[in-house]
Amino acid sequence: MNLYDKQKILKLRSQGLSYAKIAEATGIPKGTVKWFLTKNATERDEPKCKNCGKPLKITPGKKAKQFCCDQCRWEWWHKHRNLYKPKKTMTCNFCGKVFSYFGKNRKYCCRACYLRGRYGSQ
Numbered sequence: 001m002n003l004y005d006k007q008k009i010l011k012l013r014s015q016g017l018s019y020a021k022i023a024e025a026t027g028i029p030k031g032t033v034k035w036f037l038t039k040n041a042t043e044r045d046e047p048k049c050k051n052c053g054k055p056l057k058i059t060p061g062k063k064a065k066q067f068c069c070d071q072c073r074w075e076w077w078h079k080h081r082n083l084y085k086p087k088k089t090m091t092c093n094f095c096g097k098v099f100s101y102f103g104k105n106r107k108y109c110c111r112a113c114y115l116r117g118r119y120g121s122q
């Protein structure tokens with residue numbers, strides 16, 4: 001594990017990722033990630049609100065919270081909800097390029113292709 005890996009692990013951990021997720025993202029075995037983080041336990045490991053970064057109180061015996069308040073939870077999901085939308089992929093009917101999009105079904109990658117494909121102008 002080099003310095004770059006270590007920084008990456010710490011960064012991912014500070015974003016609240018689990019050992020398993022960090023292992024997955026970095027390709028480093030979970031055991032190594034856990035060992036490294038236990039050894040390097042710093043304030044970064046203190047739970048912080050994912051939205052505002054405010055340190056969270058730990059209630060022993062309760063599941064760790066991710067947000068300091070409902071307002072923060074709402075704001076965070078509002079900001080990140082696009083990340084969780086299923087992405088669809090499609091081959092452009094005009095140029096054949098594979099593109100991805102959200103929401104309503106599309107047949108063309110862009111407006112220019114849509115116009116050319118639909119009205120046949122060059």
Ligand SMILES: [Zn+2]
Nearest residue numbers: 049052068072
């Ligand atoms: Zn907060």
Ligand SMILES: [Zn+2]
Nearest residue numbers: 092095109113
């Ligand atoms: Zn196209």
